[in-house]
Amino acid sequence: MELQNNKSIAEIRAALRNRIIDLEPADFEDLALKIFRYQAEYNPVYHQYINYLNIDPRRIKSLTKIPFLPIQFFKNHTIRTGEPPVASAVFQSSGTTGQNTSHHHLFDAPLYKAVSHRIFQQNYSDLNRFHILALLPSYLERNNSSLVYMMQHFIDESGSEFSGFYLNNIDEMLQRLKYLSQNPDGRRILLLGVTFALLDLAESSYDLSFLKDMNQLTVMDTGGMKGRRQELLREEVHDILTENFSVKNIHSEYGMTELLSQGYSHGSGLFAPGYTMRILLRDINDPFSVFDHNINKTKTGGVNVIDLANLDSCSFIETQDLGRFGDKPGTFYIMGRFDNSDIRGCNLMVL
Template identity: 75%
Template sequence: MELQNNNSLAEIRDELRNEILELKATDFEQLALKIFRYQANCNPVYNQYLRFLNVKADRIGNLTEIPFLPIQFFKNHLVQTGTPPAASAVFQSSGTTGQQTSSHHLFDASLYKDVSTRIFQEHYGDLKHFHILALLPSYLERNNSSLVYMMQHFIESSESEYSGFYLDNVNEMLQKLRFLASNPDGKNILLLGVTFALLNLAESNEDLSFMKHMKNLTIMDTGGMKGRRQELLREEVHDILTRSFSADQIHSEYGMTELLSQGYSHGSGLFVPGFSMRILLRDINDPFSISDHHFSSSKTGGINVIDLANLDSCSFIETQDLGRFGSDPGTFYVMGRFDNSDIRGCNLMVL
């Protein structure tokens, strides 16, 4: 891809942005390769990383050949492609005291909102058909959470007087849930919460028996103990929550500070990535040995994420998560973390 000047750069970027918003599944690989070449040329950090590896962007013809940028680069570098306008937000990961956290600059808020909305609605339906109750105490204590930013947009889009955030006012949230249970209006209800807050609610002395009659209630776990509770297996957490909330399944969201796309699980820990996202797995002992969905579903590998919505940062991220593929192409399970990675608020439980 020849990049001549700022005008042509802006035109290329706008063209890629439009292709992301109009993306069909059959065009994913072609668009991913175009974005790779764009970022290989116009992202200084990624360009330097590729040069260090002696990788020539024009010789890459397959997604499994693309080098993925280690996620740790977001801790001490500004990962930016091209010359976008000033950031409208800077997201930061959570971390314990003394840990260096990741920063992800958001240069195109409307792209993030459009992509995350489309992903959610393709999985669950129109946001206007939802009441959204977000139990996110640890996230709300910060002002730089990408999850809170996304949920604020979802809450506004739902146009529901019952939608909102909850920090310590759990009783108010339960009052709204009880009202919606006894006064159904045909809308769905999404109770989305950070893991430790959902567990605290489940193990409280509150009467939650009314939930068993709420067939339109979806309970979604965003992961993360935030140092508030002992880490548990996802299965253990979901067993507790299904019993306490009388739910058939606990849904989950897979996302993180360094990503602008999400994956969702409708139960059993099996995630389906959004339209702008694809999961590949790398060999645990060789980070440059990367496989697509033909990789054995019984084998665990490091999760690499292609996130096309990261147009202005980097779309090719080597995470510190461990996973395996599901039996259906594109689906995946999150198994935990590499031992040497930081413990922070990424949306999963550790082993």
């Protein structure tokens, strides 16, 4: 993409960033194509990948024709677009010992916080209407988790003295929950946790009977056994959690180290993408055959993610997840992972 009207790279980026902040649904495709051309020109790794495919970015006119960068590139390359400043954080995916993990450099923390805040607000309500209790032991044991970074922002924005992280202080967390059950203040309570930690608590000897009276409780699963427990079907996990936490549905969050936007499920594993995110599927035998919801909503395919918040890295990611579309346009299910992909710490469970 040539510099438009002699604008600098910084000026082009600033204009794109402003559009991301104020994005309306009807403008998604136009902005995505503009970001594609920007990244095709000014992201060295993505530029080289597109050249290798012998693709002319100027001829790309629809989202399904955009080449998606395989997510494995985040393991061996610094994925950056334009001339961003020094990264304010470097997120790293979880993995077993000896695995080469993904790294995602965060160059614009205010953008990440603004986007994640708006996505949560659109799915639930403003953060200051929640008490947020985060049960994320495997993430808190390292200092480079994007989920912990986002949840720290959410906890700060909630302004609640009861909000916080919990690692080995389960007794304190349950005391806070019990107090809130006896002294409701109009706020909802979000108990968010990694799958194995929620299961450990649900099947523990702790008395959770007081939760039956907490109509304001939302339990959200971020996925992942992290090698701590045997893998279970999503239905099995959610049956255990709904019964022991006395809630009707288990909510879920879909996100990963390489993405700055999130999707949320209010139950049954059906996700709605954030306003800066769109899910496309690719044929499992042909990664360059990409289709949207209008083609075949019952077909299972590899998940390709458009994440406009990845303005400074790459917004077009070919993940190793398998998915299918939901009945409502834009919605999706995560079905599992490709058999030959690495075991990862991202947020999904096999259906």
